[in-house]
Amino acid sequence: MTTTKSPRDALVTGMGFCLPGRGAPTATPEQFWTAVAHGDSFLAQDDGTYFGSVPLDPESVVARLPEIPPRFLAKYSDIHLYGLLALLEACEDATLDWRTGALREAAVLAGRNATADAIVDTYLPVLLADTRHISPREARAVLFRNVLGAVMSDVETTQAGLVGATGPSYTLSCGCASSAVLIGNAARMIAAGETDIAVVTGADYWRESRLRQYAELEARSVMGSEPQTATLIDEPMRPYDERAAGLNYGNGAATLILESREHARRRGARSYGRILGQTTTRNAQPNLALDTEGAGAVRAARSCMAGRASPDEIDYVNGAATGDRAFNLMEGNIMPAIFGERTAGLPVTVQEAVFGHSGAPLGVIGVAATLQMMGHGHIAPTANCEKPAEVCTFDPVPGTEGRTARVDLALSLNYTIGSVASAILVGGSDD
Template identity: 35%
Template sequence: IIGTALGGVEAFEKNSSLALQERYREVSPFFLTTLLGNMAAGEVAIHYKATGPNFAPVAACAAGNIALGEALRSIRRGDVDAMIAGGAEAPIIPSMWAGLDALRACSTKNEEPCKASRPFDKDRDGFVTGEGSVLLMLEALDSARKRGCRIYGEILGFGSSCDAYHITSPATDGAGGTLSMRNALADANLLPQDIDYINAHGTATVLNDLSETLSIKKVFGERSYKIPVSSTKSLVGHSWGTSGALEAAVCLLTIQHQTIHPTINYTTPDPLCDLDYVPNKARKAKVDICLSNSFGFGGANATIIVGKYKE
């Protein structure tokens, strides 16, 4: 199960341009298959001869987390012993830049690209696009033990929701993110006080960071000020449908190394975003359970909770 927001947009841009120029014989015979959102999952399945369920959640920037959540559910139901799950995205093409610019979703701090992604900072002005793919091997515990494989951690819970508010803007009261996190906690049979670290969606857009901060406060109450929250996107940009899987992997490594990565480029605190965002420097901490958010256009929200593997 490999989630994506956009599918093969590069193939679409290149081949549709040829078609519009009436250069039909130059259009690739693989154009349509490369365009389809489920082709990444299909290629991986062919390579590994994986014959179980195979599909691609298409849910904007929540797609990676939803892929992990659906894989978790498939294993819990007993449909499969193991699944490859994650996200894949390659959106860095001219038409995407034009669209994002029209939306005013991306940062315009082009003079210092390394400082452009500024989640939760008062001077944030949009995200920086990234791309890539991250896949995780999810496996039933008995099966993993039989194989004697290395176990990095456990996916404890998954929750999702919809803002039902606006195509691009998150609900201003944070209701969608709140419900997603509460659903994940309930699925994991955990309480808010059990969470040691939150990997935020943290895109560095004005509305998203404020809405997510409000969501965290609603779920965790006064304890929200004591839980470290950081944004991986400050370091690597926003890889759309890949981001949830990437950040789940980051959470597993956070548990392994007992180190929380910082939110970099955090220089001017926003009085409305007033949590502990682990500014600019990594921090050693006892972390056994992490919560990771992914929110997307269309109001899609998905939350994964991962924990330390205990023998």
């Protein structure tokens, strides 16, 4: 590895979550690691369906956010609460007191992907309101929810408003790579001296009842053929497994705190590790086509490593398989193109079957899981992978135990419909 220490290095000093859990959200880094380390899965619902729901207790949310009057908080949608709660956990983990201005000059960046359900839930009441009989108070409530939630920048706006941030603040949407691209943007802003600290969040929301309608329509559209991917409702997703048939969706948010090395050092913060580089590419494909060769991801990985590390130095890859055969095949082609003959023994795992296919949070989740593996000296397994598919040219670490291993350098990959690919080079803590 050719990297050297610099005051402008981007260190990850905090992580927080509001993800599916068992009876309560997965919130803290400790809860997150416990689930990931053992390949746990929080997707099975009591009615026999599979979906990553995030149970929120209204009273505990009010207690966590006394700065927001309850009458206003009641108008926030679930995705706003996911983002705020993940932010609070990340600040606590990073020992940053936002109430005393610790994030006053921070960049606040949010990734969004699946906006349809959140926007429908807030905009539909506007369209259906009986303007002749609705009371002024009810009209104000409908409009407040719409202004707050019918735009893609809603999570970033609520986060930045809570902490009083005055730094760069925006929302980015490029599918499941959204928060991964933002991690790269944040690291570049830190390197350029534009900010000393950045909050990066990925948040998404699906309404489970609508997913069933979508899945039934999807099944109808491919009747008589053998689809390579599908939205699964009644069976679990199995990334890298020979039984892979599709994906289960999941709600939630995940947040990372990135700081310049000099800023973290001044306040005595500990570091999980470093963001050494990030590259975003796109295949020259039609809109919805999937390049099963993964040429864009290969270029992203090579560019991300260039001048920093060689493929032989990579100890682990956090993949992006969604639990369908098409992505299994694609990653089975990507890894040999990057790593050559050492691919067969290279551990490549993914956490999607733990929390569900959550869209925009996936970039943050992948980096957070990778940093936890580095810190614990343990490679987490691929949840729900028991019988690795033949097309997987790498080691998906099946089962629930994982393995002890030193991880100094890793790649975290994300890709999405539209052929956008992101690669992040992650380094362990050098404190």
